[in-house]
Amino acid sequence: MPVMTEKANPNVKTDKLNAGTKENKKVVYNTKDLNLWYGEGHALKNINLAINENEVTAIIGPSGCGKSTYIKTLNRMVELVPSVKISGEILYRERNILDKSFKVEDLRTSVGMVFQKPNPFPKSIYENVAYGPKIHGIRDKKILDEIVEKSLRGAAIWDEVKDRLNQNAYGLSGGQQQRLCIARCLAIEPDVILMDEPTSALDPISTLKVEELVQELKEEFSIIIVTHNMQQAARISDKTAFFLNGEVIEFAETDKIFSTPSDKRTEDYITGRFG
Amino acid sequence: MPVMTEKANPNVKTDKLNAGTKENKKVVYNTKDLNLWYGEGHALKNINLAINENEVTAIIGPSGCGKSTYIKTLNRMVELVPSVKISGEILYRERNILDKSFKVEDLRTSVGMVFQKPNPFPKSIYENVAYGPKIHGIRDKKILDEIVEKSLRGAAIWDEVKDRLNQNAYGLSGGQQQRLCIARCLAIEPDVILMDEPTSALDPISTLKVEELVQELKEEFSIIIVTHNMQQAARISDKTAFFLNGEVIEFAETDKIFSTPSDKRTEDYITGRFG
């Protein structure tokens, strides 16, 4: 393993990689020396990543490498596991979200999340989308109507559901449910959207629709997407981070990662030699 | 699929194959035109197989091809599934076991079975082995002691457990438990032993021990063993039957199957091209 030495000082490496991106974009998430343990298990090791605004950043890596853990750390969802311990810093818009004074609810209002399995609430389609605005205190029916329509349009599902907004969301197909979940997430107009394998439970056609949607959404939002599917990462992301055993092995422009990875392990993974 | 025509008259084919075996061995199980349905699902299709005494017969094939179903038909264990329907004949020592007049309990006394997952009773080691003889009416403590020792020796586990015969069987390791189950099966001195992937839940060392044991046991018993592990079949069996989609594709000497299979699909499976 010749790259071992590089890994020993990941800061340097990631900075170097960041330097390779378009300089005019702002950094939305800056992760510094992040370490995370589940009890004794060291799940994230010295993560350093700077994620840009209005880009799609893909996170790839074999199962168990810590992708979900990382993305769930970005909105502190990982804290729902009681045994979790975290060290390091994650700066979101320059503020350390791991700071105790930072309210997770505020963070999660600005940072939306879409999960691997579509997880609509067992409520009507309308109520699903209106859920976020409502819990944040928006009661005005007219405003809610507007938000719902706008969000469903934003998630490219409006035409399919506009006639049955009051039906239960569980009547939708898996792909529709996932787009509904995206709409739900858009409804509170987040700044960043985290997506954890949003298409892994979907059929190819629905996958395509969600991928297109992601491409559109990046105009307005910053998107971080975890995926098992290398082709997907190549298709839709601007940057790609490759995780292995809880470490970031490589982080660079997607083109570069998939054409000329600088790390042997990245190459092995991308060419399907393991994982 | 060029073999299709052969399959249409499987009798011929199997007989041909049988003809290839050492002629001096008696047939212990002769399956004729066996068909089996789970409700609507046709799980075994026109099976014809003649299995010899004092040999190890391996049954291989991809998952879901009907291996377990077949072997469980041989001791009519498959009838525990309420929806099962069976047609055809299975002659065990010349008597059709599918005949209603045939008592399953008698059959199962002559035909032992070892399961995929070790399933000792939650009793002492001694009681596990003595269970069979006891239900068959042997009460004499001295005879039972002898049977237990002989069976445990036969299953190559006597030395490991002789000092703790009264301890619970659940204290044993997985491999030991499996050999205990074999001992339990030996205790009723069966004629045939059916084994359904007996080593798939075991570590390599325990697997080796069980494989050695099978080799020894064939001196006294006829053994039919289902296995996922091609190497295992090659190592321990005399004959091998290859199942696919509920059909017997090929049945021949193990050497022949693994060196010069006559069916393309057998070859594909053995060389790992599917399954």
Next chain:
Amino acid sequence: MKGVLHLAKSAVHGNNKKLNVREIIQEKKKSRSVNNVTEKLIPKILFGIAAISVLTTIGIVLTLLTETIAFFKDVPFIDFFTGTKLKPLGENAVFGVVPLLTGTIISSAIAMLVAIPIGLMTAIFLSEYASEKLRRMLKPLLEILAGIPTIVYGFFAFTFVTPILRSIIPGLEPTNILSPGIVMGIMIIPMVASLSEDAMSSVPNAMREGALALGATKLEVTWKVVVPAAISGIIASFVLGISRAIGETMIVTIASGSSKNFTFDVTQSMQTMTAYIVEVTGGEAAAGTTLYYSLYAVAMTLFVFTLIMNLIAQYISRRFREEY
């Protein structure tokens, strides 16, 4: 915070003039500090609610204990628990709890003599012999049996079972401990059956297959493998059944009369602890008398009895939880 988000907003949402949800949300957030208070208060309130169940237990123990202590000032502890004479009314009241204890124990014993074999056999039939279809048909019927109020069983014992028994057993008194004991047993059958069935159903099939493959008949599999493997759950169901029988009130109140004689003759009327409580509360309510305190002493005894049974059942099913 506000600054940052404004920044973000203007960067991303500069084009949307019509509706700016993010801004609205920020506005609302500011005016809703109440939220934090609720968030902090709710767990405390819920804890308070959860504590009520504990308070109930404490309440029961305290009410019983204080009056019981008063009772033992009047009647010596030893006399109460060894006295075979109970004559709570009239001039020379005597308080010996033994007649009530024998009444309770005998009625429970009769009940369990009915409930254990029939309940266990029912469980075995449902778990080992019945087809899935039959089981799905029979179980709800047993649930109905379990859901019938005890007063109905009391009526049944008094107006139906007793007359039948009396035509068979000539010496049987019109109120006797036998009839309610049997009916209580019938009432407990579904409980024993369903808990035992649960225990047996959780014995893995692999175990049954192992035995069947040795040529065992179903009976042998059941009796020598399944039942031993599920024995702790089965015994726990028996213990819970006993606890239920001890605490059962209306059936014995109606059908067993109120004789306080110390006897072991099941054809006679006997009183259980529960029936005594009903009789005394129904008949007497003036606080401060020994009779009044005796009510609490008996209730305390009953409470301790059932508590021990429940703890035993919990202990058995926890300690010997089947590990396959």
Next chain:
Amino acid sequence: GDTNEGANGENGEELEGSVVIDGSGTVYPFMARMAENYMGEQENVSVEVSRSGTSAGFKKFLAEDGTDFNDASRQIKDEEKAQAEELGIDVQEMKVALDGITIVINKENDWATELTQQEVIDIFLASAGKKKWSDVRADFPDEEIQTYGPNENHGTYEFMFENILGEQDLPENINLQQDYSTLVDLVSKDKNAIGFFGYGYYDSNKDKLSAVKVDFGNGPVEPSLDTIKEDGDYAPFTRPVFTYLNTNMAKEKPQVLDYAIYTMENAQDVAAETGFAPLSDEDVQASLDALNGLK
């Protein structure tokens, strides 16, 4: 209800509130019927009748916030009076009907249909040692006597114990019951049974039990509404039954007093309906006078 407004009550006025009655199970049928009739007239008054037994009832009656009436099948005792005084409760005795202690036997019992007063006493007296029927009279069957009666909760028991047996011990094996229905059942099913309770309970179970004709010296007398009188043929086993009124309550709650007056006005009718012998007119008037004095 189909009550006409204003056409009811002592003063024709609509009353409301509750009247709480407890006490003797013997008097219960009388009182329950009375209460029911009363509520037919005074829609908004709720009369509850319980039956804990005379003594137990007195305990509830003689307490703070006690019951308004206590039915009693015996007269109030001195201790009870003393306690009432202590609590400042002014008790008004109201004799409401007459009851005969009826000695009942099984229908199949054809030997003991007539007994002398002494024989009855002996049967229920432990010290008399009459364990078998043949001990009572030589020509009676050689079988054990089974004695039954209401338990100590009941005034009937006390009347039997104090007035008939002269406070002497009852047999050890006497079967004392709380519920009269149980007693009726027990006696009706036991050939060797002999029991005692109020006439009313016999009256409504005549098909199941026989009453013993008691010879008080002038030939056997059957208990009946005619013979049960304070000066009638059955007088030795006759006792008045009472209800006791807490006059403090009567003064506080008009409905209580109204009910008391109603009870006395209708006592004779209701008594006959419920198996009691009616009072004499003088007795009724005496009570009414006392009650009217409370107004």
Next chain:
Amino acid sequence: MKYVDSTQVHKKMGSRLFANNLAKTLFFLATLFGLVVLVILIYRVLADGLGWINFDFLTNRLSTDPERAGIWGAILGTLWLMLVVAPVTMILGVGTAIYLEEYAAKGRISSFIKTNISNLAGVPSVVFGILGLTVFARALDLGSVVLAGGLTMALLVLPVVVVASQEAIRAVPQFLREASYGMGATKWQTIKNVVLPASLPGILTGVILALSRAIGETAPLVVIGIPALLIPVPDGIFDKFTILPVQIYYWTIDSALVAEYANLAAATIVILLIVLFAMNSIAIMIRNKFQKRF
């Protein structure tokens, strides 16, 4: 050397199979026993009571005269009782369940509360009656009114609701909670808006079962003290009351006195069983309708 003689085994097989069949028959008969009793019981009750059920019986007040007696008071009493038990037990039961499932650390306190609840479930109902008599009827000086009875019953059935609610809450998948947290919802908002609505069917089923237990219980109310004759019907929770099972009780023990009372008791049992059956059917319907939605 052979120990197991196969001819021997074969010979014995017959008797072993016979034993098996015999046992099977026996087990089946045992199962049938309970059901036969059920049939007899229902038949008896119907035979005794059905002829007495008519409109007047349902709408008349209590009376000592069996011809005129009705159970209107008991019906209203039962309803009033439910009106107290349902909200009280629901608030206490669901609150406890939320606390145990969502807030309490899985430590000493929560396991203590859990043990306590399962013990409470085993306390005889008559002891609850004494608690009710001492605390609600006497100490709080409520008397034997609906409220006192209802509170007593609510505590009695509390474990049923707690356990059912806990199960329902546990059945709400974690991903729904995550979805809500992911929107920036607070814990209580998540519980209130997601967890509770999703577990509502399970909770309701538990509450209905608890209610049906409550209206079938007799002993606690007899202990608290319900008068044998209570003609007025209750108008509120501070009124004295009677309920169907208590009415059955009094009529049963008085039946030797007035034979027709046994018929009235049977008729009341029919009504009570119908009510319970309806309630259980509703519970089962809710359970089936909302089963496995996630």
